[in-house]
Amino acid sequence: MDSPMATLNLLHADHSRLFALSGRPFRAVYPVLSRRAGGLSVGINLNFDKGCNFDCIYCQVDRTGPPLPEGNLPAVDLVMEELTALFDAMDSGGFYHETSFGDLPLPLRQVKDIAFSGDGEPTLAPSFREVSQAVRHFVARRPWTESAPPLLRLITNGSGLFSGESRRQTGKTFLEDGPGEIWLKLDAADPDHFSFINRSRIPFDRMMQGLDLVVADLPVTIQTMVLDFGKEGDPNAMASDRTLWDPLLKKVAGWAGQGREIRAWHLYSVARPPALEEVRKVPVERLEAWAREAAFLPFPVLVFP
Ligand code: SF4
Structure with a gap:
């Protein structure tokens, strides 16, 4: 078994969007260990086409590969289904038994945030507004008996928030209706x-x-x-x-x-x-x-x- 520090280093270095549970590959939702969030972070990737209006020299997204398959479900249903399956598996412990997060020390097992941060700029995804509101409702509905509810976090280059209407909507979803933050590049x-x-x-x-x-x-x-x-x-x-x-x-x-x-x-x-x-x-x-x-x-x- 790796040492606790080696486990943390490996998990911090692995922010792959490729995640599977019980043999089922996920497409939009992926868990990572985040240095800056201070624990587990559940990412939401809505940029199936890997679209971004930046092309940062440090971006980890490999845009030479094919886009993710579209799938049949609307993005909002897909995200809700995967979020529910992931949090159910965390609550039952199955998540820790069958993934590389099994060696994670107990204090780091709390989900600190649900972060919109994918293979592109989240606010450019057509489903961003609808999905972010649905995720807010998901957090509000789910009982968080053993931990604080996760923050909603938007990790953005800001370009989708230039118009007043999108700022109002985003502010309401992320900052007014529950705990949330915007991380601006x-x-x-x-x-x-x-x-x-x-x-x-x-x-x-x-x-x-x-x-x-x-x-x-x-x-x-x-x-x-x-x-x-x-x-x-x-x-x-x-x-x-x-x-x-x-x-x-x-x-x-x-x-x-x-x-x-x-x-x-x-x-x-x-x-x-x-x-x-x-x-x-x-x-x-x-x-x-x-x-x-x-x-x-x-x-x-x-x-x-
Ligand atoms: S803004 Fe983010 S997703 Fe877009 S190119 Fe830069 S690092 Fe990559």
Whole structure:
């Protein structure tokens, strides 16, 4: 048997969307052990076509493979069926007997969140709104006798929340009708790094204006992936240095100065194999030094190396 630390490392590194229970492959729902959630996280992947309007250099989604099969069920029915089967198996203990989570220490067996985070930007999935409301009702209906109900969490690049209507709907589902959070991606706040890291179709200025609106209306946790790319001397190399950090800090400090409700800022690096092998994890000392520089902000700045 692996040591407890080896078990945790293996589970933290495995965020595969491929999950099966009792021989039945799941398509939309997948459990993972999440460093940042602090325990088990149940992911919901609605991006069966792997669609995203970003093409981040660190994305773990292999878009060269075929899309997931469509299946016959509407997405909302599929998610409800798989969520019910998964939580029933967790309650009965069957989940721990037949999966790699069997070695998970007891304190980490609580499901901390149900997170919309799939093979693409969740808010772009046509079923996102309907499914997120259904999941909210699922959490409200299910008895949580031995643990607190899981948070609903949206992990997003924000682009689906630019319109006021989608912000209102998302705010209601995630933040008003029960415990919930929005984790908003901000990997770069200058045009050069934005286009290098996120490779988005959305122009930089439009993106920043959109994020300004999102942050003005919704409380968020900001998440920043910090990475190096390529080896020294490589003409395409990029190191996450001050030219990346200074605009980021200025942007987030600007939001704080405007009184925006930011719950925390996560600085994290690569924990799982990305699609491009040139992507490299940064030393923890760099993240910690940046977090110290940001310590004046009125919310926690947390490091996840
Ligand atoms: S926004 Fe997320 S899903 Fe889209 S390319 Fe970036 S990391 Fe991948």
